[in-house]
Amino acid sequence: MNALIRKDLYTQKVSTYFLTALWFVIFTNFFTDGQPVRHVLLLIFLAYFIAISTSNKSIEKESVLINSLPVTRKQFVLAKYAAGFMWFGLTAAAVLVYIFLFDTFAPFPTRMMTIPELLIALGSFFIIISLFYPLQFKAGYVLATSLTIILPLLSMMSFRIILNIMENPRMVAEQKFFRQTAELVTVNQWTVALAVLLVSTLVTWLSILVSIRIVRKTDFDHA
């Protein structure tokens, strides 16, 4: 399984990392915003983007690899999920360096990510790839990507809507609600992080079972 994880790392195209860098622009509003929530979203979707980029060879095409290696279908699936930790770790390192530079040199207030924020990002990332992999194994890369790419777009839209509401003087009640929610989340960061991790663990476990079932039933008959 270790070999399969390393395979994903070593066969990643360099261009993928350049494309991934584009998310920095989008999620930091063209490098003008250092809000912590943006950093959490950046980390989640950066890791997601790299993870799915390694899967852009469909499982059918990867059958050559399955042919050449004495690996079981279960190991193949588990390696995909386990590689998630690798992608998240690499992305977290890049994002933390970026935030450090932002924090040090940018002319607006920001701060480094807290551990609960990192855990929330980790849990959320695994929830997304838990949706992606079963879809990919069952219906192919294009459909899985198309359906899950909606998530970063929706989150960005939601975030923008909330910002608009906060700037709208006629929406006092809504502003109060969001402020209270933000305070609640800030005060209970660890509780929220653990809740996200708990949900993520459950979803990932179910997703792995479903993926193994799908892949075990798959006949690679037209690689």
Next chain:
Amino acid sequence: MDIKPIVELQNLTKVIGKKKIIDDVSLSLYPGQITGFLGPNGAGKTTTIRMMVGLMKRTSGEILIDGKPLSENFEEGLSKVGVIVENPEMYKFMSGYKNLVHFARMQKNITKERIDEVVRQVGLEQRINEKVSTYSLGMRQRLGLAQALLHRPKFLILDEPTNGLDPAGIREFRQYLRVIAETEGVSVFVSSHMLSEIELMCDRIAVIQNGRLVDIRDMSETAQSHYYLELSPAETAQSLLTSKGYAVESLPVGLVLQAEKNQIPSVIQLLTANRIEVFAVQPHRKTLEDQFLEITGGGQIAEAHTK
């Protein structure tokens, strides 16, 4: 055969929907032997191969590799198998050498020296550091073969390996397979619908038709047991030999007699005693095409040639 088979297919069956794609196929494959797996397109060659390497599930039956069921020893079993299914899928943006290093990394005990050795064996030394995207189909086939051989498999499966190769490439490939079968004792299983290619390459053929294995035979068998007789009058000779229980086939000039070598003197005596003039007797090797026509009834030979 006393030698223990490296691979045994036992009553292998694959049903998709209500259709039996592979029907009760049993076959043993031996070390050092090149076995051709012959059949028209759609006969079930690739499906059988894909079941042999676990890419497709079998409906029933068993595959033994080195005496152990693949279903119970999947990892151990496949560690003894090298395979190329149709055109090898490599990472085109990487060099041939990096591809091999990548595949070597994923298997146990493959040294840099072993990589260099297989590169030499397949004759890719000059181009191995170039990107795979610049390779011709023949070079990709050779790189695929190198990758399949990295871990010194006991059993090598090649599905339509010469697809897209030019005649020189096919010849080179054939010679290379012969070398690894003879020097390393590798059992090679080659599927193809190219009769001439199989004829030149293999020691033995297994013929599949409509999912059923219809014949298994050594390539040397027919060469030794058929003789061409040039004689006159041919019709009389044919009647005479048939009445004595020989299998005789009429050709435009002469007859083809199925008999053992030690029967030939008595056949000649029989013919001359009956005033039939015998001008020549020589071993007659039936072409694989002739044999294939016999085995399959000829119904699908045209398809095998045209596709």
